Amino acid sequence: MIEYLLSVAMAIGPALGYIDQYFIIKRQQSSSGFNPVTCAILLFSNIVRIFFWFGKRFDTTLLIQSAVMILTQSVLLETVVRHRSSPEKHESEPFKGQKRPRWYETFWQWPHYLDYVNCLLGFTTVVGVAYVLLGKLPWFVETLGIISLGIESTLPLPQCISNFKTRSTTGFSLIVLATWFLGDAFKLFYFIYTNAPLQFDLCGAIQLSIDSMIVMQSILFSTKVKTWLGTHPHPDKHLYESIP
Template structure:
């Protein structure tokens, strides 16, 4: 019985996190609008899991976690393409705040590019750079351990871009409840899993950090609600209807 439970837990660990984003992707396609979901989240997941795979080359952690990384990379490459394809235009005021069109300064416009190819080039460069380092330093335990800490520290910041976006817009509009629930319950399960399976300490520490940020984003949902940000397209449309009604009321009857 214990082995069956362990197998099911491993399967859930491998495929659960990638499936969390299925509803988010469906929502973006359905609304034809990716505003509200920070595409920086995709960047965090992609970079963290690419580094984690190199960590696996030097420290063979459990296979379900490796499969999870591979599936997350595929899922977020697809989700990133949706975010860019359905990104609102800069003149849509309800997404200017907190979107990729208006953000804090980043060197070389990091992860704020327009074309999908630029993101793929960046990731390809990262993979090549890590491959070179692996050949040179892969024999040293301190380097492998450093990769683990770097990968998992980056992963622990996953909710932070969404937290910042929500704070700037004072709304959690566009962030699916299923995604948030998947983050919180998935990361909680992952934290317990790491402790029960005696995973490397890097996994345990960063999992706890991630749960804390998940809780912060959940608190934002309670505080801000899910209505579009003030000045959003819905609000502009409502104001337009009012202006039209006032204009008609002022026109003399024929």
């Protein structure tokens, strides 16, 4: 019974926090506080992980987790793109006489959701063909695991960098952060408990370390702490400055 509950929690738990992020974006009519690269990391890594599962056949719970996460991120990504602010939507469109940006400079910054879908379908096709040709080679299967978990281990990194640049965590769901931190701690325990492949253990440890940094950012960049440290302007300051 306990193992069954652990499996259910492992399968759907990581995706639950993104439901709150979805409603935050819908409520604010803006996705500016959420980094869409998070969706990219989860989509690409879980697509590769599914092929890794076919080659190694580890715990089925992790396969279900990947399927649930792909569905969740696909819905969230559509919402992120739909509610992206106008400057972000058109930042990849060059002005007259302006040098056209290279493809990697605008990757995952497209204005239409269909562009993301086509990218994911193309990526899945390439990995699928490679698996059909090389899937029986042990080194190829292990490489899939390294790629999948290597990508996933960077999951919190874009948000961490974004928070550092803006010195703010406004618009980023604290429930997502709690899901990351508690979920990654639980995942690391689950991986060790179920003797999952080594790639999973390393991924969990890296993610938990970055999660801890974002927790610190949420504390240090909060309004109360900024005011206490003197790095956040007092709400009356601008009022006094505007009086001649």
